[in-house]
Amino acid sequence: MTLDRRIAGTLVLGAAFLLCEIRFEHREVLGDTWRSWIPLGYAALLLAAGIPAWFAWSRGGRKVLGALFAIAIAVGLLGAWFHSDGRPGGTLVRVARAWALPPGKDGGIKAGSAPPLLAPLAFCGLGLLGLLACASDERLGSGRE
Numbered sequence: 001m002t003l004d005r006r007i008a009g010t011l012v013l014g015a016a017f018l019l020c021e022i023r024f025e026h027r028e029v030l031g032d033t034w035r036s037w038i039p040l041g042y043a044a045l046l047l048a049a050g051i052p053a054w055f056a057w058s059r060g061g062r063k064v065l066g067a068l069f070a071i072a073i074a075v076g077l078l079g080a081w082f083h084s085d086g087r088p089g090g091t092l093v094r095v096a097r098a099w100a101l102p103p104g105k106d107g108g109i110k111a112g113s114a115p116p117l118l119a120p121l122a123f124c125g126l127g128l129l130g131l132l133a134c135a136s137d138e139r140l141g142s143g144r145e
Contacts, residue, residue, distance in 0.1 A: 005057050007133040008065050011126055012050035018122065019043035025119075035082050039123065042075045062134050069130025072123045079120025091117045 022039045029036040046068050053061035053068070084091035094109070095117055101107045 002136070004133045004136045005054070005062075008057075008062075008069075008130060009054050011069070011130045011133065012046060012054055012065070014126065015043045015046040015050065018126070019047065025116075039075055039079055039120065042071060042123070046072070062136075066131060066134035069127045069134060072127030072130065076120050076123030076125075076127065079123065080118065083115040083117055083120055 019040060022043065026036045026040065030040075050065055050068055053064035055061065056064075080088055080091075098107060
């Protein structure tokens with residue numbers, strides 16, 4: 001089994017942890033807005049379609065996983081947009097300002113008063129790593145079993 005395939009499988013299984021964590025973190029907003037269901041639906045899709053695709057790695061499963069991981073990047077960017085209320089630039093400035101605060105100070109922002117600003121970008125990381133694992137060059141033998 002190739003390293004690429006092991007990495008892809010680990011990332012797919014990591015989606016189970018993301019699914020559990022996001023279900024917990026979104027517990028209050030799931031009844032308020034449809035947007036909070038997007039990462040849950042995607043993580044469930046990655047598990048439901050990703051596991052069989054992983055088992056079919058050399059029979060087209062690698063390409064299916066590549067597409068699923070590409071969707072993760074879109075989900076992450078969309079989540080960052082929603083978590084910032086459509087103002088990602090201002091959000092990044094707020095996060096950067098936190099580094100200038102003395103330890104123990106909140107900078108006027110109460111903890112838990114807004115969604116975590118950069119948390120959705122975890123999907124971007126998952127997707128980028130997955131794309132790298134699925135983009136092996138078969139001509140060099142790295143994608144073959």
